[in-house]
Amino acid sequence: METDGPSVVFSAQELELRLLGPMTLMRHGVAVTLPPSRKVRALLAYLALAPGSVPRERLCDLLWELPNDPRGELRWSLSKLRLLMDTDGRRRVIAADDRISLDLDGCDVDARHLMEKRRRGVENLDLAALRTIAERCSVDLLEGADIDSCPAFNHWLTSRRSEFRLYGLEAAAEIVKKTPVGGEDGLPAARQWLHFAPLDAEANVRFLEELCQKRMTDACNRHLEAAARLFADEGEDFAPIREAWEHLRRLARQPAVTIVSEGVGALAKPVQVTAARRASIAVMPFCELAAEPAERHGLGGAITHDVISKLARLRSLFVIARGSVFAIAGEGLELQEIGRRLGVDYIATGFLEQHDHLVGVTVEVAEAATAHIVWTERFEARSAERFTLLEEVGNSIVQSIAAEIENEERNRAILKHPDSLDAWEAYHRGLWHMFRFTAEENARATEFFRLSTRLDPTFSRAHAGLSFTHWQRAFQRWGDRDAEAKEALKAAGQSLLVDDQNPAAHWSMGRALWLTGDHDQAVRELEHSIHLSPNFALGHYALAFVHSQSGDPQAAIAASDHSRLLSPYDPLLFGMLGTRAIALIRLDxxxxxxxxxxxxxxxxxxxxxxxxxxxxxxxxxxxxxxxRNYAARIRLQNPDYRTDNFLDAFHFTPDVIARYREAAVLIGLAT
Structure with a gap:
């Protein structure tokens, strides 16, 4: 444990940048007026949290879109940043080799302090440091900084907010672990933990212990009543907490007995589920906004039917059948009543406008229990062909709904203690770690996928996720390639065994077969995955990946483009783009x-x-x-990396290998 006093100190340095809560900037202790442009502030935050320099192209994609002039907008925004950040003749906004970075030496950035401390492990921090982290992370990162017109930035911001909420949760849990039950700080610590994890059984039990120690019986009863309603609304099992409370009451009635925390293992063991809970959704009929009934063409109902069918084929959500939603559509029910009647977690609604050959569809997805809007977007397509309109608009809606709900479920799972997760939540917690693409996070993802498969052995996607983590260990050489390939095949086989109609099962099997060098069978499995669900973006990407190296390069380009069309903000977007580049090399x-x-x-x-x-x-x-600049970046990450490592990871044809070796000589990556 650190013993050099409080571990997180924010001092009045030359510049102080606060990113937790509303953004603030101080120069020599005096507040600086920030520009009114949200994009300038977003750019400052993104660069301040970036681990190194960022390509201009990435910043343009993040905040600006064509037909505007993204590079011109970026130059203007950087000029505003220089006015903010450059101090006493010191240039802090650095542009070099088409990359942008911030010189933060002498600049106190609260979020970076917390990230650095968290990397050392919360168990190694003293209570003062932990309290600072928990307090600072109790508010949102960049509060009020969302930009409606910048989905890429909003996705990044949502992900970073989740990370800092997780930091706060870890710190709060560690504070409780280091604080005796019934002590002076026990109740505030338990209340803070509960703030971060209201659905965590262990957090609820510890809060009840603290109240019970202080003989606050009325407060215990009020908390039990409120928590029971919350757990019921979220579909969570409240029985372990009620049982723990009865245990505490029995102890409290015994004279001269001190209540000692027995931990969640003794008081609130998670319930072993027998079937996978899946997030559920009802897609209500889309309304056509036409003045007269005669002007309506039935496209709203047709698109609704198409979306329901395609969402069901993805098999990642439980989708209410068309008959059920159309049966209650005319009753004028509120969202929460629809949710209660159909028993769903999410409700999708939308309306359609048609002008000549242009169709626009606006879609919203809301939480059924709260009517809180999770996501909204407008889609447009232009065609005289009804089938083409249905295909273009329907595909975009389906993939967006699936991706946004998956993101929402991942963020929800992060806020729960690992011991309280069910199979569905453990799977989504695994996804959260998996998409960090480091050896350490991949190992954490593996454990959550294993937990999910233990809680529900029939959960096909959890087995597919486990196969993915073994695939990554083989591909990245984080483990023995042959051994990891066998484990990837084994997990993929189990995924198929429990649900051979799940596209993710065939996707994981196709990738695992590619590892073993079985190109033809890999292609057949991947083609079957997108036959089962043409909207399965990862299936199209994996097919592009295999074809780009030793198959049909034109097919690889088409599959890569389609995967990006279906999922433009996918966590694997770097791979979708990279496979296209590999295929283009084969076409000279x-x-x-x-x-x-x-x-x-x-x-x-x-x-x-x-x-x-x-x-x-x-x-x-x-x-x-x-x-050569990229070669230098590679050596910074892995000093021993050479072209042999690159060629060993992929399955290139001999003529392509010869080209890459020629290139390696020119840039210093040859063996």
Whole structure:
């Protein structure tokens, strides 16, 4: 444990930047007026939290869209940042080699302090540091900074907010662990933990213990009543907490007995479920906004039917049948009443406008229990063909709904203690860690997927997730490739065994077969995954990945493009872009390949193999200086990385291998 006094200190330095809560900037202790532009403030926050320099292309994609001038907008925003950040003749906004970074030396950034302390492990921090982390993380990162017109930035912001909420939860739980039950600080510590994790059985039990120690019986009863309602609304099992309360009451009635915390293992063991709970959704009929009934063409009902069918084929959600939603659609019910009648977690509603051959559909997804809007978006398509309109609009809606609910479920699972997760929540907690793409986070994801499969052995997607983590260990050489490939095959086989109609099961099997070198069978499995669900973006991406190396490069490009169309903000977007670059190399389109490879390397979480794709593609296109910059970045991540590591990870044909070796000589990555 650290013993050098409080571990998190925010002092009045030359510049102080506060990102937790509303953004504030202080210069020598005096508040600086921030620009009114949300994008300028978003740019400052993104650069302040970035681990290094960021490509201009990434910043443009994050905050601006065509047909505007993204690079011009970025230059204007950087000029505003320089006015804010440059102090006493010191340039803090650094532009070099088409990359942007901030010089934060002498600048106190609260969020970076907390990130650094958390990396050391909360168990190694003293109580003063833990309390600071819990207090600071009790508010949202960049409160009020969401930008409606910037979905990429909003996705990044949602992810980072989840991380800091998790930091706060970990700190609050550790404070309770280090605070004796019944002590002076016991009740405030338990209340703070409960604030972060209201659905955590152990947090509720500890709060009741503290109240019971102080003989606050009325408060115990009020908390039990309120918590029972909350658990019922969320579909959680309240029985373990009620049983723990009865245990505490029995102890409290015994004279001269001190109540000692026995932990969740003794008081609130998680219930072993027998069937996987899946998030459920009702897609209500989309209304057509036409003045007269004669002007309505039945497109609203047709799109609704299409969305219901395609969502069901993804098999990631429990989807209420068309007959049930259409039966109650005309009753004018509020969302919460619809949720109660149909027993669903989420409700999708929408309306449709049609002008000549242009169709616009606005869709909302709300939580059924609270009517809180989770996501809203407008989709447009132009065609004279009814089938084409249905296909274009329906596909976009389906993938967006699935992705947004999955993101919401991941964020919900993060806030719960691991001991209280059910199979569905453990699976989504695994996804959260898996998409960080590091060896450490991949290992944590593996444990959550294993927990999910133990809680429900029939949960096909949990087995597929476990296969994915073994695949990553093999591909990244984080473990023995042959052993991990066998484990990936084993988990994929189990996923198929319990649900051979699940596209994710065939996807995981196709990827595992690719690891073993069985190209043809891998392609057949991946094709079957998208046959089962044409909207399964990861199936299209995996097919592009396999074809890009030793199959049909044109098919790889088409599959990559379609995967990005279905899931434009996918956590694996760097791979979708990178596979396109690999396919273009095989078509001798070196300059185009380099452009796509640079886009891939600019994505968040792009790993070392993606940087290697960029380095080699740039070298083959003749852009040697840029290629050497990427080679330098690779060596910073992994000093021993060479082209042999790159070639060993993939299954390239001999002629392509020869090209990459020629490029490696030019940029210093040859063995």
């Amino acid at each position: 389109a070196f300059e185009e390949a380099a452009e796509w490879a640079v886009k891939a390397a600019a994505r968040p979480n792009a790993h070392v193999h993606i940087l290697a794709i960029a380095a080699h593609c740039l070298a083959l296109s003749g852009r040697i200086g840029e290629a």
